[in-house]
Amino acid sequence: MHTALKITAFAAALAASFGTAYGVGSSFDPVVDGAPSASHVTSHAKGAAGGGTEGEGGGAPVAGGLQVSENGYTLDLTTPRVAAGQRADLRFTVRDDAGRAVTDYRPEHGRQLHLVLASNDLVTYRHLHPARAVDGTWTTPVELPRAGGYRVLADFAPAAGGGDGVTLGADLAVAGDYAPLEPPAPSRTATVDGYEVRLTGVLRPGAVGELGLTVSRDGRPVTDLEPHLGAYGHLVALRSGDLAQLHVHPNGAPGDGATRPGPRVSFTATAPSAGTYRLFLDFRHGGKVRTAAFTVRAEAPRNAEGAPADSAWTEGHGH
Structure with missing residues (x-):
């Protein structure tokens, strides 16, 4: 420090x-x-994020x-x-x-x-x-x-x-x-107010893929999340260094006949570049909104020889 x-x-x-x-x-x-154990990521679903950087794949x-x-x-x-x-x-x-x-x-x-x-x-x-x-x-x-x-x-x-x-x-x-601080170290788990949120999925530069977040409390899955801002979770992703906000889109919505109110909520996300990102998930339960935060690294995948391979997600499902 x-x-x-x-x-x-x-x-x-x-x-x-x-x-x-x-x-x-x-x-x-x-x-x-x-x-250090919790960060918040919110997402705003839109056709395209204004003022954006173009991805390597589809140009969005x-x-x-x-x-x-x-x-x-x-x-x-x-x-x-x-x-x-x-x-x-x-x-x-x-x-x-x-x-x-x-x-x-x-x-x-x-x-x-x-x-x-x-x-x-x-x-x-x-x-x-x-x-x-x-x-x-x-x-x-x-x-x-x-x-x-x-x-x-x-x-x-x-x-x-x-x-x-x-x-x-x-x-x-x-x-x-x-007194400047360093961002918390990368972690797949965040805790807030007795809730544990686990992150799955990997950010890859220029690749569209899925991030999944599973909410539990006292070791039990939370299956009755409440709608918040049109979804069962709201995710914001910011890039370290310039604080660019990623385009993050929630998958499914309350009342669509297919999306369950937990314990897992998922989002489609694209990292514009390699680097460190902070994810902030807002979720509502028991009438209160809480935020779980994560630090993640977006790195290009490499082949068996260690050379950069095609941008792709190695976890989750691409969209």
């Missing part, structure tokens, strides 16, 4: 590349703060949030800095290419806009659902525990044009005593 440093708001802005995702909503959603966008402006829309963050440990209102506006505030959205997973905040070290994470004023200004209360750089990711689908959703990103500086 590095020696703690006193960070001013200006210095925190420079440290934005070390930030952690943090999300707070009008109703508070799950929170992850430096728990697989990551978003790398730019503040994309597809004719800009994330105007009017609260670029806050103080660590102090409650503040985070405000922002989505503007079109003419500079007008966007006020008409197409709901996705029951919400007009999903907001993720993550520290750049991916130790702190929040998934929020802010409230929108009639003038287009979005507001959500936040209280971030640690100083440093954070990334704000806004995921939404403008009603105009009826196109795909967009994911925009902006930097947030959090002032205070700064």
Whole structure:
């Protein structure tokens, strides 16, 4: 651990590349703060992730949030800095290419806009659902525990044009005593509030495949998960380094006649590159949403001679 440093708001802005995702909503959603055994991954299903990187296989966008402006829309963050440990209102506006505030959205997973905040070290994470004023200004209360750089990711689908959703990103500086942390080591199991979540499946660069997450409590499978944001689980996947958000799609939905309410929930995901990723799974049980987090490595498969082989999933089922 590095020696703690006193960070001013200006210095925190420079440290934005070390930030952690943090999300707070009008109703508070799950929170992850430096728990090595648990991370949270949420997913927003859409035809394509805005601002994405193209995959090696099908050319579909697989990551978003790398730019503040994309597809004719800009994330105007009017609260670029806050103080660590102090409650503040985070405000922002989505503007079109003419500079007008966007006020008409197409709901996705029951919400007009999903907001993720993550520290750049991916130790702190929040998934929020802010409230929108009639003038287009979005507001959500936040209280971030640690100083440093954070990334704000806004995921939404403008009603105009009826196109795909967009994911925009902006930097947030959090002032205070700064002590950078390393992301938790890769693990296939996460625990939160007495629940154990086990991950199966492997991320491969440029390959589409399945991630499965199985929920148990006190050693027993949880077979009565409750719907949350249109599915039995909501997964967010962020890439270490630039905090790019992967395109993750839930497989099945409550009420479709085929999808069971646990213990296993699955998602289709694509990694845009090799590297380290943090996955954050939100699931609802007993009327409360909890988040389980994982650190995973995406590495290209190799043949018997150790040379890179075709991008493919070695676990789970491809789609």
